[in-house]
Amino acid sequence: MRLSHDPPLDPTPGEARDALRRELLRPEYNDSDLLQRIVDRLRRWLDDGVSTTAEAPPLQTFATLLVAVLLVLALVWLLTRLRGSARVRRGGAVLGERGVSAAELRARAEAALAAGRHEEAVVDAYRALAVRAVERGRIADVPGATADEVARALVEASPDRAAGVPAAARLFDDVLYGDRPATADQARSVLALDDAVAGAR
Template sequence: MTTVPFAPLAASFVPSLDSPVDVGRDQAADEAARELSRAAYQHESLFDRLQREIFQFIGDLMSGDGTGTGGVLSLVLIVVVLVVLALLLLWALRRFSGSGRAEPGAVFGRRERTAAEHRSEAERLAAEEDWAGAIRERLRAVARDLEERAVVAPLPGRTAMELAEAAGQALPSHAADLRAAARLFDDVTYGEAGGTREEYLTLAALDERLRSARTGVTA
């Protein structure tokens, strides 16, 4: 009986251990991307991630040759992205710059001060002969004092005339003087009137009278 040589046939099915493993470029890139996403970017903040993706998106658009329909579309998309970013920046700057401004027509600004602090500031401005500023601060002292004594209820955004009407109901004998003070405040604040020393002294005298006044009705 003839012996069949099995060894060479079996050896032909065993791969050589020395032969290199052929890994494609796309597969290597995918492996590297997955590794980076697991390690370097897993603790990345939302802002950094958004910034990275935006710049990556713009870089991908600009990586083309800039010709043909694809190139024109890429340029349009880049312009749109830049315009949106500029509008967002402008909105943030305007909101920040306007955070300390008072509402139009309001007596108070956004900074909270006591009546005593407003009076002190009014006296300082009067000493510098800044009559418009002194009148504004003195009326704010009047308004804050009335709120502190519960003559009128605090109301954010209240105008000078609304203050005069509310205080005039609680202090009827001073209603006419309060309305005159409110008109003076509006004139120097929104009407570009300069104000005078006599007008400031009149308002200061009203402030002193109101400090000792008692309400005629329950506030």
């Protein structure tokens, strides 16, 4: 009688594969949904926080909630300030383009209007009006001047011809910093204001 040195295979290889497959299909091996685990962890943290708060004195609970609200408000304020700063950096100041003449800005505005780019036409037309006033010595050359500051200076310099300048300044701000669309009529009105106030033509 011959003895086999190999142990008997019980179960067979096929049966072992089936058993392993059934084992791996059990729910405890498939609990790998990352989103569900994150939600469960947050729920546990929230439950722990609520139970801790329930045991804390009312004054301490109120102070904790107040600090949390203030932190959220500070975060919202910081995000809005960062967005506003990014818009200002992207757009630039009214008199920010050094070395560009009023005539060049006026030509750019007219070309943008002809091409249907009304927002560019409004911005360049208002800048042309401001730069022309600087070139003629009517207002001071202040590189960081806002549209509103330029409007006030123009109204002081030419009160009889600058009545529409504050409205044009608001339009400039709305288009450049508020990302609002402009119409052809609005662009033409700023060009006409350049003519009236600065005597472009």
